[in-house]
Amino acid sequence: MVAPQEGAGLPCPRCGTPNAPDRRFCRRCAAPLKPAAASAALPWWRTVWPFRRRGVRAGSGRAVRLLVVLAVVVALCAAGFLLLPAGRALIEDTRDKLGGARAVTPAGVTASAQVPAHPAAGTTDGLSNRYWGAPGPGASVTYTFGKPFRLVDLIVTNGASTVPEQYAREARALRMDAWITSADGTVRHGELVLDDKPGPQTFPSGINDVVTVRLVLRSVVKLTPGRHVAVAEVEFFRRG
Numbered sequence: 661m662v663a664p665q666e667g668a669g670l671p672c673p674r675c676g677t678p679n680a681p682d683r684r685f686c687r688r689c690a691a692p693l694k695p696a697a698a699s700a701a702l703p704w705w706r707t708v709w710p711f712r713r714r715g716v717r718a719g720s721g722r723a724v725r726l727l728v729v730l731a732v733v734v735a736l737c738a739a740g741f742l743l744l745p746a747g748r749a750l751i752e753d754t755r756d757k758l759g760g761a762r763a764v765t766p767a768g769v770t771a772s773a774q775v776p777a778h779p780a781a782g783t784t785d786g787l788s789n790r791y792w793g794a795p796g797p798g799a800s801v802t803y804t805f806g807k808p809f810r811l812v813d814l815i816v817t818n819g820a821s822t823v824p825e826q827y828a829r830e831a832r833a834l835r836m837d838a839w840i841t842s843a844d845g846t847v848r849h850g851e852l853v854l855d856d857k858p859g860p861q862t863f864p865s866g867i868n869d870v871v872t873v874r875l876v877l878r879s880v881v882k883l884t885p886g887r888h889v890a891v892a893e894v895e896f897f898r899r900g
Contacts, residue, residue: 669693760900761812766803773799775888783894788822791892793830796883800876801894808843808869809898816852817860817893827858830890831883837876843869856881860893 669681674691684693771780771792778793780801792801816836819827836852852863852875873896880889 761897762900764805764809764811764896764898766896767806768804769801770804771799771801778888778890783891786893788817788892789820789826791820791830791890794877794889794891796889797877797880799889800874801891802872802874803894803896804872805870805896808871811840811865811867811870811873811896812899813897814838814852814863814865814873815860815893815895815897816854816863816891817858817895818854818856818890819858819892820890821892822858824858828882829887831880831887832856833877833880833889833891835879837878838863839874839876840865840867840870841872841874842867843871860895 669679669683670693671678672686672689672691672693675686675689677686677688679687679693685691686693766784769780769784771794773795774780775793775795778791780792782790783792783801784803794801819832820830821827832854834854834856836854838850838852840848840850842848848867850863850865854861875894877889877891883889
């Protein structure tokens with residue numbers, strides 16, 4: 661039998677020296693002539709604890725992937741449920757700003773107390789020199805509406821008039837409690853803090869299906885003997 665020649669085989673992958681076909685290592689640099697195939701890269705989920713283990717069975721990948729997908733879906737659903745009210749409120753506020761506003765006239769106006777010649781209806785007549793005169797803190801005025809609407813803005817014109825000299829003649833409200841009732845019976849409470857100056861003051865609302873608004877005087881200024889608390893106008897606006 662004739663021994664195979666050393667230069668008859670494939671060249672070494674490292675140094676290029678020819679080797680006999682039956683050799684396992686290069687006769688010059690001893691590099692492996694048939695290196696083992698590189699192991700396949702791990703899937704992404706195997707790089708995350710607790711799956712970062714070599715002992716995980718190959719067949720378990722499908723089940724683990726399914727569990728990961730289900731966890732992601734549950735997390736997204738939970739986040740959507742929690743963020744839905746905030747997202748809806750943001751959409752409604754944006755529509756309020758882009759849609760403009762239209763005045764809403766109350767169907768009825770009643771007051772718990774009022775001084776002669778200055779009924780609560782004076783706050784809805786569109787005239788800033790006619791007003792509701794209340795004897796003092798604790799008096800309230802209630803506005804009812806013919807059909808529910810989204811209250812976008814509530815505007816209060818404080819005092820007896822928008823003219824500074826007439827404004828100063830009577831006491832003014834500095835704070836009011838607002839009780840707003842929706843068609844489903846939900847009652848929301850808010851505080852209106854007023855500046856002691858003539859002219860309209862706007863309070864954004866953004867409440868749906870409003871049917872009644874009740875304002876209660878809580879803090880007043882310049883209430884001396886012979887004077888009463890004056891509120892010139894109360895206006896309501898819905899989305900245009």
